[in-house]
Amino acid sequence: MTLYFEEEGEARLPIxxxxxxxxxxxxxxxxxxxxxxxxxxxLLTQNEEIRKMNRDFRGIDRPTDVLSFPMTDYPVPGQFGFLEESDDCFHPESGELMLGDIVISKEKVLSQAEEFGHSALREYAFLIAHSVLHLIGYDHMQDEERQIMERKQKEIMERLNILR
Structure with missing residues (x-):
């Protein structure tokens, strides 16, 4: 398992x-x-950098908490069987499934933790779980999709024992 981790900007999370x-x-x-x-x-970054990415990739000119950039489109969210038919989903040297990129605003982690009354750890972990679900095809644009994703996020956070 490979995590390419990068942090930019002066703000730091207390975790x-x-x-x-x-x-x-x-x-x-x-x-x-x-x-x-x-x-x-x-990538952990600051509000200004994620604002630029949000503007450039989504046409929304404001900072956001997390951006997800999946490497593969999943016909059915969370179903991995179709990947066997496509070699371009796997790293040619390691054989690992290349899921994609996650970008998180450290400033948003801190402000949302305060706003929602929980720890920076809880907010950070939640945003990563949320983003990984996006990387494997889940979305929340439709009400039914949103309910599925919310249930999965809640169950993942319970497994991690990182609660509000």
Whole structure:
């Protein structure tokens, strides 16, 4: 399992970001039944940088908490069987499933933790679990999709024992 971890900007979260990210990604993918070793890139950044990315990639000119950039489109969320037919989903040297990129605003982690009345750890872990679900095809644009994703996020956070 490979986590490419990068942090930019002066703000720091009061937690072990790389260690926690690895744990949350592993737990989320185990929960989803992912049968492969994985590769994920995670960038922790500041509001201004994520605002630019949000504007450039989504046409929304404001900071957001997390952006997810999946490497593969999943015909059915969380179903991995179709991947066997496509070699371009796997790293040619490691054989790991290349899931995609996650970008998180550290400032949003801190402000949302305060706003929602829980720890920075809880907010950070939640955003990673949320993003990994996006990387494997889940979305929340429709009400039914949102309910499924919310249930999965809640169950993942319970597995991690990171509660509000």
């Amino acid at each position: 072990e970001c790389e260690k926690i990210a690895r744990q949350v990604i592993e737990t989320t993918l185990d929960y989803a039944g992912c049968p492969y070793e994985w590769e994920v890139s995670l």
